[in-house]
Amino acid sequence: MSDPLRLGLAGLGTVGIGTLELLETQRNLIEIRCGKFLEVTAVSARDRGKDRGFDISKLQWHDDPVALATSDKVDIVVELMGGTDGAAKTLVETALAAGKPVVTANKALMAHHGTALAHLAESSGASLHFEAAVAGGIPVIKALREGLAGNRIHSITGILNGTSNYILTTMRETGRDFGSVLADAQALGYAEADPSFDIDGVDAAHKLALLTALAFGCEVDFPGVYVEGIRNIGAEDIAFAEELGYRIKLLAIAECNNGSVFQRVHPCLVDRKAPIASVDGVFNAVVAEGDYVGTTLFEGRGAGAYPTASAVVADIIDVARGQQLPTFSLPVERLNKLSTRPMAEHVGAYYLRLACLDEAGVIADITATLRDENISVETMVQRGRSSKEGQSVPVVITTHETNEAAMLRALARIEQQKSVLEPPHLIRIEAL
Numbered sequence: 001m002s003d004p005l006r007l008g009l010a011g012l013g014t015v016g017i018g019t020l021e022l023l024e025t026q027r028n029l030i031e032i033r034c035g036k037f038l039e040v041t042a043v044s045a046r047d048r049g050k051d052r053g054f055d056i057s058k059l060q061w062h063d064d065p066v067a068l069a070t071s072d073k074v075d076i077v078v079e080l081m082g083g084t085d086g087a088a089k090t091l092v093e094t095a096l097a098a099g100k101p102v103v104t105a106n107k108a109l110m111a112h113h114g115t116a117l118a119h120l121a122e123s124s125g126a127s128l129h130f131e132a133a134v135a136g137g138i139p140v141i142k143a144l145r146e147g148l149a150g151n152r153i154h155s156i157t158g159i160l161n162g163t164s165n166y167i168l169t170t171m172r173e174t175g176r177d178f179g180s181v182l183a184d185a186q187a188l189g190y191a192e193a194d195p196s197f198d199i200d201g202v203d204a205a206h207k208l209a210l211l212t213a214l215a216f217g218c219e220v221d222f223p224g225v226y227v228e229g230i231r232n233i234g235a236e237d238i239a240f241a242e243e244l245g246y247r248i249k250l251l252a253i254a255e256c257n258n259g260s261v262f263q264r265v266h267p268c269l270v271d272r273k274a275p276i277a278s279v280d281g282v283f284n285a286v287v288a289e290g291d292y293v294g295t296t297l298f299e300g301r302g303a304g305a306y307p308t309a310s311a312v313v314a315d316i317i318d319v320a321r322g323q324q325l326p327t328f329s330l331p332v333e334r335l336n337k338l339s340t341r342p343m344a345e346h347v348g349a350y351y352l353r354l355a356c357l358d359e360a361g362v363i364a365d366i367t368a369t370l371r372d373e374n375i376s377v378e379t380m381v382q383r384g385r386s387s388k389e390g391q392s393v394p395v396v397i398t399t400h401e402t403n404e405a406a407m408l409r410a411l412a413r414i415e416q417q418k419s420v421l422e423p424p425h426l427i428r429i430e431a432l
């Protein structure tokens with residue numbers, strides 16, 4: 001047996017401790033599979049004395065995580081701290097510059113600096129691995145980089161945030177409110193340090209930008225992703241969606257056509273019978289359309305200590321086996337800079353929920369505005385009667401396919417109508 005491969009692990013939170021546990025309990029299996037003994041030699045986190053339920057007293061401790069990159073006791077750096085800039089970025093850059101392979105779960109870092117880090121890795125001959133950064137335990141990076149390498153990928157559609165999917169599912173199944181379900185997701189270790197990244201769609205956008213780069217062979221373009229989260233989805237939307245035969249999911253969608261990329265993350269109504277509609281709880285799913293393979297669907301747990309540790313360790317094993325592939329499948333100079341299509345060009349059907357006064361002519365005014373923009377109504381539901389003067393009733397409208405720009409013009413006018421009491425709620429309907 002050759003010398004052990006020595007790991008320096010920065011970040012001892014949900015994922016860090018999950019990774020240490022997995023490495024310990026699967027020690028023999030891993031040794032047989034990669035022909036090397038993996039040894040964690042050094043660690044770093046914010047608070048040395050914290051009780052983590054895992055004995056770290058025999059591991060070399062560094063207050064400064066960046067010291068792992070330069071330590072002569074560390075062969076591979078595993079970055080599990082999080083953060084776009086600051087210590088995580090410096091650690092990864094320093095390790096790569098020193099020619100040390102890096103394994104990271106940090107999608108924010110990769111979405112903002114992925115192309116530059118890939119370039120650094122290539123220049124120094126080190127490899128950069130990020131399977132845990134997208135869709136947790138699902139080996140989707142490996143699938144795109146290796147399993148589907150013979151295909152041109154046309155589109156990627158995914159549920160990429162476990163926290164939002166857990167919130168939407170639990171609200172639907174239990175009727176509980178948004179805030180208390182989010183607190184559960186945090187306690188379960190699913191949410192980001194700043195949970196607004198989860199509920200505002202930013203985390204899913206980070207992941208989509210990485211899948212886009214891999215799938216279409218382009219530079220990572222996180223600012224090019226249109227992002228909307230689930231903060232404004234109410235219990236009434238979830239109930240109306242059910243009634244109309246849909247489920248609400250936060251989808252991340254990337255399409256590549258004629259040299260331009262369209263990347264968007266937003267809540268969608270999807271047909272209740274579509275396979276992705278039944279991906280519930282903390283599960284994620286990724287659907288990739290390839291020209292030779294057709295449709296592929298990958299599903300599994302997208303967050304949490306053990307599923308994420310599973311992906312981190314898979315990357316470590318790849319390093320131990322000597323696998324060294326370009327970070328985004330292609331050498332950096334071969335990655336294209338594709339133009340971004342704006343959301344205004346989106347074409348699709350829409351769900352609108354309006355709070356309207358219950359009086360004559362209201363519906364006629366709304367449908368006239370939609371007609372003026374050539375928007376055709378598919379269904380309309382008006383619920384209940386208001387018991388007090390000035391009280392609103394919900395009106396839900398679904399439309400046939402139309403253009404986003406036309407829909408936004410119509411909504412701006414509808415919002416001005418004095419019998420419409422709140423800004424309209426819009427959710428896109430995605431045909432899958």
Ligand SMILES: NC(=O)C1=CN([C@@H]2O[C@H](COP(=O)(O)OP(=O)(O)OC[C@H]3O[C@@H](n4cnc5c(N)ncnc54)[C@H](O)[C@@H]3O)[C@@H](O)[C@H]2O)C=CC1
Binds near residue numbers: 047
């Ligand atoms: N929790 C999950 O389900 C998943 C998390 N990730 C990613 O994995 C990374 C870690 O996430 P969690 O374990 O959930 O976070 P966490 O908040 O539970 O743990 C973060 C750890 O990093 C340490 N840390 C943070 N900043 C530091 C600094 N400047 N210097 C030294 N130590 C520092 C903290 O002390 C803590 O031990 C993040 O990039 C996250 O986006 C990826 C997939 C799933």
Ligand SMILES: N[C@@H](CC=O)C(=O)O
Binds near residue numbers: 133160163190191302
């Ligand atoms: N906060 C993320 C964790 C995994 O990437 C999520 O909820 O999906």
Ligand code: NA
Binds near residue numbers: 136139
């Ligand atoms: Na993954």
